[in-house]
Amino acid sequence: MQQQLRIDENTALVDDMNAREILESYEEITVGEQLLDDVLFFNLFEKTFLLFSPDKSDPSSMAAVYLYNDELLDFPHIMLREERIAEGKEMPSGTYRYVCLFEQESIVNTLVPYEDKIIDCIDRLIELLSMNSSEQTREFQKEFMFYWNSESKSNRKYVAYIEHETQFTEMDAFYGENKVRLIERCISLSDIDDRNKAERKWVHHIENEVFYIPITDSRGILPPHKGFSWSADCVKNIVFGKRIEHIDDDTYSQIKTIIPKTQDLILVFGMKTEQSNVTFALKVRCNNHKGHTLLNKLLSDITAVEPLSTERKDYLFLCEQIGNDIGLMHKRVLLIGAGSLGSYVAFEMVKNGIQRLKIYDNDKLVEENILRWAFGGFGIGLNKAATLQFLLNMLHPEIKVEACAEKITEKSLTNEISNTDIIIFTIGSSDEQLKLNAALKRAHCSIPVIFVWLEEGGEYSHILVANYQKPGCFECLYTNDQGAYVNNRARKNTEIASEKGVIRNGCGGTRAAYGTAILLRTTAALLDVIRNIQGEKITKNTLIDISSDRIDISDTVFPMEACNCCGNSVQ
Amino acid sequence: MLKLKKEFADFYKEIKIDKETNALKEKREILEEDIKSKLPTILKNHNISIARSDIRMIDQGSYKYGTTISDDVVDRDVAVMIPLDISISSDPRKIKGYLRDSINIPARTVLIKEPCVRASYYDNGEEWLHIDLPLYSQSGTSVHLARGKEFSSDYSWESADPDGLNDYLCGQINGNDQLRRIICFIKKWRNVKYEGATSDHEVPPSIGLTLLACDCFSAQSTDEGDNDLLALQKTMKGMLDRFTYTVDENGDLVKTISRDLPVTPYTDVFKKMKDSSIAHMTTFYNRLSKAVENLTNAVNVESAHDAGEYVQKVLGSTFSVPAKEAVAATAQNRREHSFG
Ligand SMILES: [Zn+2]
Ligand SMILES: [Zn+2]
Numbered sequence: 004m005q006q007q008l009r010i011d012e013n014t015a016l017v018d019d020m021n022a023r024e025i026l027e028s029y030e031e032i033t034v035g036e037q038l039l040d041d042v043l044f045f046n047l048f049e050k051t052f053l054l055f056s057p058d059k060s061d062p063s064s065m066a067a068v069y070l071y072n073d074e075l076l077d078f079p080h081i082m083l084r085e086e087r088i089a090e091g092k093e094m095p096s097g098t099y100r101y102v103c104l105f106e107q108e109s110i111v112n113t114l115v116p117y118e119d120k121i122i123d124c125i126d127r128l129i130e131l132l133s134m135n136s137s138e139q140t141r142e143f144q145k146e147f148m149f150y151w152n153s154e155s156k157s158n159r160k161y162v163a164y165i166e167h168e169t170q171f172t173e174m175d176a177f178y179g180e181n182k183v184r185l186i187e188r189c190i191s192l193s194d195i196d197d198r199n200k201a202e203r204k205w206v207h208h209i210e211n212e213v214f215y216i217p218i219t220d221s222r223g224i225l226p227p228h229k230g231f232s233w234s235a236d237c238v239k240n241i242v243f244g245k246r247i248e249h250i251d252d253d254t255y256s257q258i259k260t261i262i263p264k265t266q267d268l269i270l271v272f273g274m275k276t277e278q279s280n281v282t283f284a285l286k287v288r289c290n291n292h293k294g295h296t297l298l299n300k301l302l303s304d305i306t307a308v309e310p311l312s313t314e315r316k317d318y319l320f321l322c323e324q325i326g327n328d329i330g331l332m333h334k335r336v337l338l339i340g341a342g343s344l345g346s347y348v349a350f351e352m353v354k355n356g357i358q359r360l361k362i363y364d365n366d367k368l369v370e371e372n373i374l375r376w377a378f379g380g381f382g383i384g385l386n387k388a389a390t391l392q393f394l395l396n397m398l399h400p401e402i403k404v405e406a407c408a409e410k411i412t413e414k415s416l417t418n419e420i421s422n423t424d425i426i427i428f429t430i431g432s433s434d435e436q437l438k439l440n441a442a443l444k445r446a447h448c449s450i451p452v453i454f455v456w457l458e459e460g461g462e463y464s465h466i467l468v469a470n471y472q473k474p475g476c477f478e479c480l481y482t483n484d485q486g487a488y489v490n491n492r493a494r495k496n497t498e499i500a501s502e503k504g505v506i507r508n509g510c511g512g513t514r515a516a517y518g519t520a521i522l523l524r525t526t527a528a529l530l531d532v533i534r535n536i537q538g539e540k541i542t543k544n545t546l547i548d549i550s551s552d553r554i555d556i557s558d559t560v561f562p563m564e565a566c567n568c569c570g571n572s573v574q
Numbered sequence: 575m576l577k578l579k580k581e582f583a584d585f586y587k588e589i590k591i592d593k594e595t596n597a598l599k600e601k602r603e604i605l606e607e608d609i610k611s612k613l614p615t616i617l618k619n620h621n622i623s624i625a626r627s628d629i630r631m632i633d634q635g636s637y638k639y640g641t642t643i644s645d646d647v648v649d650r651d652v653a654v655m656i657p658l659d660i661s662i663s664s665d666p667r668k669i670k671g672y673l674r675d676s677i678n679i680p681a682r683t684v685l686i687k688e689p690c691v692r693a694s695y696y697d698n699g700e701e702w703l704h705i706d707l708p709l710y711s712q713s714g715t716s717v718h719l720a721r722g723k724e725f726s727s728d729y730s731w732e733s734a735d736p737d738g739l740n741d742y743l744c745g746q747i748n749g750n751d752q753l754r755r756i757i758c759f760i761k762k763w764r765n766v767k768y769e770g771a772t773s774d775h776e777v778p779p780s781i782g783l784t785l786l787a788c789d790c791f792s793a794q795s796t797d798e799g800d801n802d803l804l805a806l807q808k809t810m811k812g813m814l815d816r817f818t819y820t821v822d823e824n825g826d827l828v829k830t831i832s833r834d835l836p837v838t839p840y841t842d843v844f845k846k847m848k849d850s851s852i853a854h855m856t857t858f859y860n861r862l863s864k865a866v867e868n869l870t871n872a873v874n875v876e877s878a879h880d881a882g883e884y885v886q887k888v889l890g891s892t893f894s895v896p897a898k899e900a901v902a903a904t905a906q907n908r909r910e911h912s913f914g
Contacts, residue, residue: 126898130897135891135892135893135894136891136892137584137588137892137894138894222588222644243595243596243597244595244596244597245595245597245598245648245697245702245703246591246595246644246645246646246648246702247591247595247644248592248593248594248595248596255596
């Protein structure tokens with residue numbers, strides 16, 4: 004097929020061929036009725052297809068293929084739902100099933116010449132129809148959730164929250180208005196007790212016990228599709244496979260031991276393949292045989308199985324979907340300062356895999372600051388830490404943000420060390436940071452501490468990573484080589500430039516003027532620093548300079564041996 | 575990029591069986607328990623005295639050294655060894671009959687075969703598992719295998735060393751993952767090519783293929799990892815080269831192969847196949863030559879797609895052929911790399 008065209012694809016040979024000529028060049032294709040210029044039927048492998056060529060006037064368009072009048076063919080990527088066309092229009096009556104040949108937005112169509120789009124489309128169709136059974140299984144598994152959820156008859160959606168996806172576990176079911184939450188017991192959701200007026204939003208139901216069963220070998224496990232519905236045998240095959248074992252020993256020994264208390268059950272299966280990570284729930288209706296183990300119940304008591312429309316929404320899953328560092332999930336972060344920088348940092352941290360955050364700030368949000376506070380208009384006149392807590396907890400019910408509406412003291416900071424894995428300062432004030440830095444040193448703090456601050460003028464900012472077991476601390480920057488106090492040596496801004504950036508607003512108060520670019524830039528650099536500490540790419544105490552054109556290890560002398568806090572003179 | 579590396583890895587994942595399924599383990603344990611609890615009584619009725627604790631079960635076959643591949647019917651081998659004086663119990667057919675009687679219940683179909691007693695299990699009328707039980711007598715250090723069908727005049731206690739064979743194969747295979755994969759591939763080839771076989775004797779036995787594969791194995795790897803394509807080609811070529819000419823009953827030259835057991839009784843594992851018909855040897859030789867030819871082509875062609883098509887001719891449609899290079903390259907160049 005297509006050898007000639009393929010070889011010459013960059014020459015003019017394929018130019019100016021129409022769809023009919025292209026189709027005719029395939030020996031396995033017989034061209035049928037032509038409906039429009041480049042819309043025509045063809046036969047391939049004893050099936051009839053309709054080709055819609057791309058729109059010549061729109062370079063971003065692509066070719067499409069429909070399977071005509073065949074409701075039985077069950078094949079990956081051939082859609083379940085058909086369009087039914089009645090007599091009388093441009094198209095012959097019958098059913099048309101769309102064939103999905105391209106992953107969404109996987110190709111830049113504009114780069115592909117018109118003729119190649121048709122050739123590519125037909126090549127993919129031939130490839131699709133020539134798949135062997137293991138390739139078909141792989142393709143079906145890639146779109147498992149689409150097929151599974153299409154099969155659900157219930158209008159409720161089941162939302163799974165799982166933290167240990169490789170372990171068998173019991174789950175709790177909470178029913179909401181049109182959703183059901185299936186929750187692994189170790190997960191607590193912060194909104195589960197929410198009420199709508201007097202009514203609970205989520206009601207714990209116990210009439211069906213729920214079990215999560217991880218599948219370790221996905222061979223041969225297919226979603227329901229045309230001509231194949233799920234039955235008790237599919238469940239039996241997973242928990243007690245004859246030829247292939249689909250579950251691990253631990254799961255098997257648990258289902259052999261547990262005696263379910265309810266007649267009907269909900270099973271949640273988790274299946275990870277190279278290409279996909281799917282979680283699907285089903286209701287299992289059973290005869291009532293008291294005393295049967297879960298295994299016996301599944302092997303001998305099932306009367307019906309009903310696929311339930313399922314999606315997984317736990318924090319772990321959402322983090323995996325966007326490539327977050329899963330290692331951060333159980334780190335507790337103490338954030339000191341919920342001003343402009345702190346608000347941006349807090350928001351991004353919870354979106355980057357940090358689930359547990361404690362925020363200290365005694366300040367209230369004032370209206371003139373809303374353009375440089377991450378959340379704009381909400382919470383004016385309220386405590387900044389409490390406002391962040393409220394907003395961040397709304398993002399996801401597994402996010403646990405605590406707020407302290409007070410100024411952190413040396414004593415409270417020292418007490419927090421043992422409950423924290425990382426400390427981040429976003430307060431700016433040199434006096435405060437020097438004081439707290441000294442307190443951490445005195446307390447022999449052994450967890451990583453990160454100081455983040457912006458320079459006036461909106462151009463430069465800095466990140467300092469300090470491990471108090473090693474040389475280098477915040478005070479080093481305020482110390483010269485004689486051990487005398489000097490102003491922050493990391494500063495990159497000149498006096499004149501800084502004068503321009505200062506706004507005086509009466510009573511001697513000054514504010515550094517800057518847009519939000521420096522906040523975003525610094526926050527992004529901080530996220531990288533946290534990842535690199537976690538990944539042990541940053542192991543020494545490090546000072547980082549950030550500007551609009553670079554992020555780099557600082558050339559400022561650091562650590563400073565003469566430092567009165569961490570240097571040589573200190574024991 | 576190592577040609578067909580991913581395809582071979584996927585293929586192995588698709589066909590390998592790591593260990594017994596729980597369903598199989600349960601059936602085997604019940605079977606073993608039945609033997610231990612019922613066989614001593616049955617033997618006692620025939621004036622043979624053994625204790626339950628005298629019965630020894632020896633895990634044998636591919637499950638023991640991890641070369642099991644998935645198949646429609648699961649094939650499990652467990653040897654049963656009992657203390658027995660064969661100068662008194664000289665007819666192995668009778669003892670095999672007693673073993674059969676100890677396990678003959680409706681849940682399984684039990685049949686006496688020439689080298690063993692077979693318990694078969696059915697699911698909706700289709701056999702999904704059989705457990706083969708070769709029966710050994712032990713007296714002092716001498717061990718004998720009970721051979722012969724129930725009513726056959728051809729029967730014997732054959733000197734044997736099941737533990738020695740296990741040790742030999744485990745020593746060859748354990749710790750050599752590429753060899754383990756190559757054995758699986760060769761067995762899969764055999765299953766594909768002999769799918770329509772009507773009698774066991776037509777088909778090269780697993781033990782024969784396994785021993786030959788160990789003999790002829792050629793480890794192949796590069797910086798990029800193991801080269802299973804080349805290892806398979808060289809190993810099967812080595813097996814092919816082991817065939818020699820012999821003269822058949824019509825005086826024609828035919829290719830045959832022999833491989834003696836590495837332990838007592840040192841007999842040729844292909845003897846039954848040869849005795850059944852020399853034509854089976856010719857077929858074996860021809861099929862193996864064809865496989866080597868296809869694999870050699872796969873090694874020599876540049877295109878991974880074309881190589882995949884050659885390998886598919888050997889290992890069957892379960893082996894995935896990678897997309898044509900032109901299609902793959904075009905797709906790569908035009909792949910969307912930007913996101914909003
Ligand atoms: Zn698709
Ligand atoms: Zn210092």
